[in-house]
Amino acid sequence: MSKPVVATASLAGCFGCHMSILDIDDRILKLIELVEFNKSPIDDIKTFTKQCDIGLIEGGCCNSENVENLKLFRKNCKILISVGECAIMGGLPAMRNGIPVKECLEEAYLKCPTVDDNIIPNDDELPMILDRVYPCHEIVKIDYFLPGCPPRADLIWEALVALLTGKELELPYEVVKFD
Amino acid sequence: MASLDAVVKQVVSKYGNDRTRLMDIITDVQTELGCVSDEAVAQIAKILDLSKVDVEGVITFYHFFTKTPRGKYTVYLNNSAVANMKGRAAIAKAFEDAVGCSFGRTTSDGLIGLYDTSCIGMNDQEPAAIINGVVFTNLTQEKVKEIVTGMKAGKDVKDLVKEYGDGANQSDLIRAMVKNNIMRKGPVLFAPYEQGSAIKAALSKKPEDVIEEIKIANLRGRGGAGFPTGMKWEFCRKAEGAKHYVICNADEGEPGTFKDRVILTELPHMLFEGMAIAGYAVGAQEGIIYLRAEYLYLKKYLEKVLEDLRAKNILGKNIAGKGFDFDIRIQMGAGAYVCGEESALIESAEGKRGEPRNRPPFPVQKGYLGYPTTVNNVETLCCAVRIMLEGGEWFAKMGTAQSKGTKLLSVSGDCQNPGIYEVEFGTTVNTLLEMVGGRTAKAVQVGGPSGTCISKKDFGRRICFDDLATGGSIIIIGPDRDLFEIVHNFMDFFVEESCGWCVPCRAGNVILKQKLEKIMSGKASTKDVQELEDWCKIVKATSRCGLGQTSPNPIYTTIQNFREMYEAKVKKDTDYVSTFDLLAAVEESCKAAGRIPKVEEH
Ligand SMILES: Cc1cc2nc3c(=O)[nH]c(=O)nc-3n(C[C@H](O)[C@H](O)[C@H](O)COP(=O)(O)O)c2cc1C
Ligand code: SF4
Ligand code: SF4
Numbered sequence: 001m002s003k004p005v006v007a008t009a010s011l012a013g014c015f016g017c018h019m020s021i022l023d024i025d026d027r028i029l030k031l032i033e034l035v036e037f038n039k040s041p042i043d044d045i046k047t048f049t050k051q052c053d054i055g056l057i058e059g060g061c062c063n064s065e066n067v068e069n070l071k072l073f074r075k076n077c078k079i080l081i082s083v084g085e086c087a088i089m090g091g092l093p094a095m096r097n098g099i100p101v102k103e104c105l106e107e108a109y110l111k112c113p114t115v116d117d118n119i120i121p122n123d124d125e126l127p128m129i130l131d132r133v134y135p136c137h138e139i140v141k142i143d144y145f146l147p148g149c150p151p152r153a154d155l156i157w158e159a160l161v162a163l164l165t166g167k168e169l170e171l172p173y174e175v176v177k178f179d
Numbered sequence: 180m181a182s183l184d185a186v187v188k189q190v191v192s193k194y195g196n197d198r199t200r201l202m203d204i205i206t207d208v209q210t211e212l213g214c215v216s217d218e219a220v221a222q223i224a225k226i227l228d229l230s231k232v233d234v235e236g237v238i239t240f241y242h243f244f245t246k247t248p249r250g251k252y253t254v255y256l257n258n259s260a261v262a263n264m265k266g267r268a269a270i271a272k273a274f275e276d277a278v279g280c281s282f283g284r285t286t287s288d289g290l291i292g293l294y295d296t297s298c299i300g301m302n303d304q305e306p307a308a309i310i311n312g313v314v315f316t317n318l319t320q321e322k323v324k325e326i327v328t329g330m331k332a333g334k335d336v337k338d339l340v341k342e343y344g345d346g347a348n349q350s351d352l353i354r355a356m357v358k359n360n361i362m363r364k365g366p367v368l369f370a371p372y373e374q375g376s377a378i379k380a381a382l383s384k385k386p387e388d389v390i391e392e393i394k395i396a397n398l399r400g401r402g403g404a405g406f407p408t409g410m411k412w413e414f415c416r417k418a419e420g421a422k423h424y425v426i427c428n429a430d431e432g433e434p435g436t437f438k439d440r441v442i443l444t445e446l447p448h449m450l451f452e453g454m455a456i457a458g459y460a461v462g463a464q465e466g467i468i469y470l471r472a473e474y475l476y477l478k479k480y481l482e483k484v485l486e487d488l489r490a491k492n493i494l495g496k497n498i499a500g501k502g503f504d505f506d507i508r509i510q511m512g513a514g515a516y517v518c519g520e521e522s523a524l525i526e527s528a529e530g531k532r533g534e535p536r537n538r539p540p541f542p543v544q545k546g547y548l549g550y551p552t553t554v555n556n557v558e559t560l561c562c563a564v565r566i567m568l569e570g571g572e573w574f575a576k577m578g579t580a581q582s583k584g585t586k587l588l589s590v591s592g593d594c595q596n597p598g599i600y601e602v603e604f605g606t607t608v609n610t611l612l613e614m615v616g617g618r619t620a621k622a623v624q625v626g627g628p629s630g631t632c633i634s635k636k637d638f639g640r641r642i643c644f645d646d647l648a649t650g651g652s653i654i655i656i657g658p659d660r661d662l663f664e665i666v667h668n669f670m671d672f673f674v675e676e677s678c679g680w681c682v683p684c685r686a687g688n689v690i691l692k693q694k695l696e697k698i699m700s701g702k703a704s705t706k707d708v709q710e711l712e713d714w715c716k717i718v719k720a721t722s723r724c725g726l727g728q729t730s731p732n733p734i735y736t737t738i739q740n741f742r743e744m745y746e747a748k749v750k751k752d753t754d755y756v757s758t759f760d761l762l763a764a765v766e767e768s769c770k771a772a773g774r775i776p777k778v779e780e781h
Contacts, residue, residue: 064765064778102771122772129768134759141755 004053004164008040009073011066012093012133013059016150017084018042021056023153031157034164039076048076054163055079056156057142059086061134062093065127074140079163082142083156085149087135094133101131148178186211187222198227199548201237201530205244206511214248240532240678242296242514243472250285250292252330254278256308259298259434260628260668261591261654265305273320277327291330297516297672298434299473302591302654303360303598311336312475314355316344347444352480359441360598363614365585367565367574368558368601374448375493377567381456382501386416389460393563395571397583402428402519402556403626403650404725405582408563411553415461415543418551423463425454426528426547426554429470430512430519433627434672435652438587438599439557443470443477446561447484451507452493453560456567458505461553466507469524472514481509516676517726521554523678534678535724558587558651578604582643586651590615592624593657604643612638617655622662622741627652628669629729632662634740662744663699666733670695673730684727687718691734697758698748706754708745712738 010018018041022028037043038052055077061067074080085091096104109120136142146159155175162169181189190207194200204223209215215223215238224231238244243255256262256271275281278291285292301307304316313336315326329339343349344358361369381389394409415423427450431439442450454466470478485507488494496504510528512518518527522536525547546552562584566574575583582604588611591597595616602611608625612618624632625642626649633640633647640646642653656665670692679685694711697703715731715738722728738745750756761778769776 064761067759067761101768105768105771120772122774124774124777128765128774128776130764131767132764134764139757139759141757 003034003036005038005050006035006040006054006056006160007038007048007052007073007077008042008056009058009069010041011057011059011069011087011136012062012090013084013086014092015041015058017056017058017086020084020148020150020153021156024157025153027157031160034161048072052077053079054081054160056081056083057087057136058083058150060090060093060136061130061139063127063129067130067134067139070136070139079143080136080140081144081146081159082136083146084151085147087142088137088145088147090133090135091149094135097132101129105129147176181211183212183216183218184222187219188226191223191226196226197530198229199528199530201227201234202511202513202527204530205234205238206513209244213251214245216246220246236532237530240515240534241472241512244513248285248289248292249294251290252310252336253285253292253294254308254310255294255296255299256282257297257299257301257305258295258668259302259305259672260665261302261435262298262305262307263664263668264592264660267306269320270306270308270318270323273323274327277324291327296473296514297676298432300431300437300440300471301357302435302437302589304358305591309473310339313337313340314357314473314476315340316356316358347480350480352483353444353477355476357440357444357476359444360596361441361445362590362596362598363600363602365587365601365603366577367585368442368446368449368561368587370565372449372564372568374452374488375491375499377449377564378452378455378459378493379499379501380567381459382499382503386460386462389456389567390416392566392571393460396562396566396574397571398559398562398566398574399582399644400556401558401562401586401650403433403629403648405644405648408555408559411543411555412457412460414541415551415553418544420545420550422465422550423458423461424547424550424552425457425461425463425466426521426524426552427454427466427468427560428519428521428524428554428556429468429474430516430524431471431474431557432516432519432676433629433650433652434669435591435624435627435654436589436650437591438589438651440474440477441599442557442561442587443474443481447481448488448493449561449564450557451485451488453562453564454507455494455498455503455505456563457553457555457560459503461551463553464504464506466505467510467528467547468507469510469512469518469528471512471518475511478509478511485509515678516672517678517724520724520726523724524554525552532678534680535726537723556650579641579643579645581645586642586649588642588649588653589651590617590653590655592653592655593617593620593660594655602642605641607641608633608638608647611642611653612655615655617657619658620655621658621660622656624652624654624656624665625649627654628672628733629725630732630736632656632666632733632736632740637740662737662741663695663748666737667692667695667699669733670730673726677726677730681721681723681727683718683721684723684730687714687722687727688730690714691718691731695734697756698745700758701748701750702756702758703749704754704756705746705749705751707756708738708749 055073224234282293306318307316398408399405518533523533527533542552673688677684715735
């Protein structure tokens with residue numbers, strides 16, 4: 001039987017959640033035995049080459065490219081998981097949500113003391129900025145949520161193993177306690 | 180005009196440079212200067228030896244405090260659900276048209292400001308507004324025009340009141356157009372009584388026996404929570420402290436309640452006498468009545484009543500010659516629903532942000548300024564007066580097993596006779612609907628937004644702590660109303676009034692409201708309703724105080740009692756619907772960057 005296929009993406013995130021995936025330490029070797037990776041920064045595969053079983057999403061959506069990518073993941077993954085606060089709630093990037101996007105752009109590109117060409121980038125190649133940062137589940141259906149900033153490696157590991165083996169997920173208090 | 184420094188200095192010294200009187204200091208500075216600017220904040224902080232943030236934190240907490248001018252005339256138009264039922268939208272538009280600015284703003288000449296405000300306790304005579312502390316009720320578009328013309332002509336707001344309400348509303352010290360709308364008088368509150376007779380009866384007993392009598396009556400708090408009053412007083416009496424305090428909770432913030440307003444207007448003597456009885460029982464010599472800012476129009480009158488009672492020796496030193504001293508001061512609030520919660524109320528009375536405290540210690544152990552304090556609702560204290568006169572057994576003959584005596588209900592919404600009704604505990608909703616002319620109701624909101632929304636099948640249930648508990652708010656919802664709109668209004672209220680201290684309430688109510696909006700928009704699945712219900716449970720279970728623990732109730736109880744309404748709105752053929760609209764989402768940023776949105780390939 002072929003191994004289950006996993007894909008991962010970092011949208012409007014800091015890669016901290018991906019680092020936390022790596023934090024499973026030597027279990028990464030076991031993971032490689034258990035699954036095959038497809039589109040993911042972990043193996044640097046840029047495009048989906050086959051239908052995947054599990055998609056792990058870090059970060060919410062702050063621009064049109066994030067949206068496109070997220071929709072692509074939904075299309076190509078049977079199970080989609082929001083990993084971490086940014087994917088689930090918007091997280092740190094969503095701190096801009098209370099400020100009109102125009103003001104944000106002006107502050108960053110026009111008023112900032114370290115810019116001198118004073119133009120809001122407008123190349124068509126660039127992703128378009130969304131009015132606010134959206135959590136993933138507002139854009140596509142998300143099947144599971146792994147909370148934390150980042151979620152602990154143990155939580156990610158346990159969740160993956162549970163999904164892959166069909167075993168009950170064990171969540172000791174320390175793994176889901178956040179203060 | 181006196182300089183800012185001089186005004187601040189004079190106000191702060193009026194309150195003995197006492198930081199615990201910060202509410203009064205800010206109120207007075209704002210009255211003098213129109214707002215409390217950064218300069219004023221710095222000056223207050225300096226004199227009181229506080230940080231600027233301490234002062235600013237208080238100002239920004241309360242709805243009626245402001246750092247920027249809100250106009251020589253400031254209109255606060257009630258936006259409660261019942262105000263909407265009674266045509267608020269047209270009134271708001273009339274104000275906007277006549278004034279020439281929109282709500283949330285002040286005219287550029289600084290003359291008139293238009294602002295929304297949560298329920299002002301006038302649900303029986305909506306639409307209503309407060310302008311510079313003066314209440315205007317039953318507003319019509321005509322009246323609005325007249326009022327605005329008057330303001331533009333620079334008239335004193337008081338002179339814009341053309342007619343007066345009934346009873347004490349006509350007295351020189353009130354002169355308000357507010358009507359009492361007393362629709363049903365009962366034996367506890369509205370039977371005649373002789374001023375001073377109850378405190379005399381109490382003083383002829385030992386304090387412990389006063390408490391015993393209250394226990395025999397099985398009196399439970401009328402503010403909503405229904406805690407046994409005798410037990411509360413006993414805890415307070417037994418708690419150690421150099422002093423004890425009695426606080427009357429006249430914050431009456433639950434949308435739809437206005438019964439305390441009527442007691443404060445018609446029975447203030449009874450209330451203050453009740454506070455004295457409580458003082459004697461718990462061993463307090465000082466009482467505070469925390470009066471919501473919306474009832475500022477009653478303040479002068481209440482002060483006069485206090486003076487009268489002192490003159491009659493029902494308050495003051497050596498009351499009735501029995502060696503008991505007790506006096507009362509009025510503490511004004513400044514617009515914050517959460518300040519009705521007793522520990523938040525105490526914080527506020529101490530001149531701080533009205534954020535609830537951790538408990539224990541309970542107020543009866545460590546309350547106002549750290550001293551044992553009993554906080555009681557206006558109506559509860561009036562009940563104590565009657566119990567002193569008629570005895571606990573008399574009182575306990577009325578009502579149900581767990582709820583003795585009568586309850587004063589504030590009835591509003593779709594009925595012929597809105598107003599207050601003193602009914603025996605145990606009265607069914609059906610009987611009440613009959614009484615108030617509201618038989619066509621499709622829903623009744625019992626206990627205000629934080630209570631329960633019941634449907635016809637539950638109209639046989641009884642109003643009492645054993646069944647449908649209420650602090651007094653009864654909102655009747657007629658057959659043609661969109662219940663979603665009402666639930667949404669209630670959620671707006673909780674989002675606005677959450678003190679923000681804890682995440683489940685601060686963020687949870689916003690999430691609940693957004694999810695509700697998703698369902699209302701018709702772009703939701705059955706799963707969204709399930710999720711909404713789950714979120715209700717989370718917010719209820721994890722919030723820190725009563726506000727967050729009950730704020731999901733409008734949604735929670737309508738999902739339970741009107742599930743078909745939710746089901747009619749959702750899509751059944753899918754378990755996920757997105758409301759995301761890419762083109763709309765990128766519109767603003769593309770405009771700012773001067774590019775044309777391209778969304779085809781997404
Ligand atoms: C958010 C919130 C608002 C409240 N508002 C009021 C109020 O306006 N008036 C009141 O008497 N009690 C109010 N209460 C209840 C008080 O905390 C307290 O239980 C009551 O004043 C005690 O008096 P009682 O025992 O005589 O009812 C509120 C509670 C909460 C949680
Ligand atoms: S949840 Fe935390 S760790 Fe993960 S992407 Fe967001 S900020 Fe980084
Ligand atoms: S539940 Fe709401 S009102 Fe109560 S403490 Fe928390 S944030 Fe404040």
